[in-house]
Amino acid sequence: MLxxxxxxxxxxxxxxxxxxxxxxxxxxxxxxxxxxxxxSVAADAIVTSFLNLLLEKKRAGILxxxxxxxxxxxxxxxxxxxxxxxxxxxxxxxxxxxxxATLEKLTGNKVILETQVDPSIIGGIIAKVGDLVLDGSIKTxxxxxxxxxxxxx
Numbered sequence: 582m583l584x585x586x587x588x589x590x591x592x593x594x595x596x597x598x599x600x601x602x603x604x605x606x607x608x609x610x611x612x613x614x615x616x617x618x619x620x621s622v623a624a625d626a627i628v629t630s631f632l633n634l635l636l637e638k639k640r641a642g643i644l645x646x647x648x649x650x651x652x653x654x655x656x657x658x659x660x661x662x663x664x665x666x667x668x669x670x671x672x673x674x675x676x677x678x679x680x681x682a683t684l685e686k687l688t689g690n691k692v693i694l695e696t697q698v699d700p701s702i703i704g705g706i707i708a709k710v711g712d713l714v715l716d717g718s719i720k721t722x723x724x725x726x727x728x729x730x731x732x733x734x
Contacts, residue, residue, distance in 0.1 A: 615635075639701050659691075663710070664708060670698065703718065
């Protein structure tokens with residue numbers, strides 16, 4: 582829920598972040614904006630009170646950081662890890678599912694993957710999940726071969 586609020590808050594097109602942090606707006610107006618923000622994501626009374634407290638203490642600007650920290654705690658509690666897959670070309674969904682299953686076996690956690698395309702790695706993939714980095718890119722293999730040849734000279 583706080584993630585939804587933080588997303589609306591940081592969305593540059595809505596101006597919500599400015600509306601609740603700008604001291605030029607009266608506190609009651611900023612509180613009304615925060616209440617509407619809470620209503621838009623069906624926030625309960627505790628979250629609404631928390632949002633109001635952030636406004637009163639002039640700490641509404643750290644709402645995105647609070648949401649991020651809370652999400653990290655929830656993910657840790659639920660054994661969820663976030664990872665990145667970097668490949669030279671776009672990967673199909675079947676291959677991504679296999680990679681995800683393998684990473685879940687290696688980490689022992691459910692893994693949520695984000696994909697990136699980087700043609701400079703030439704081929705293969707680079708998988709990053711937390712502190713685990715598996716680099717199977719052709720670029721890294723070629724660099725390793727280059728260093729090996731240099732070491733023999």
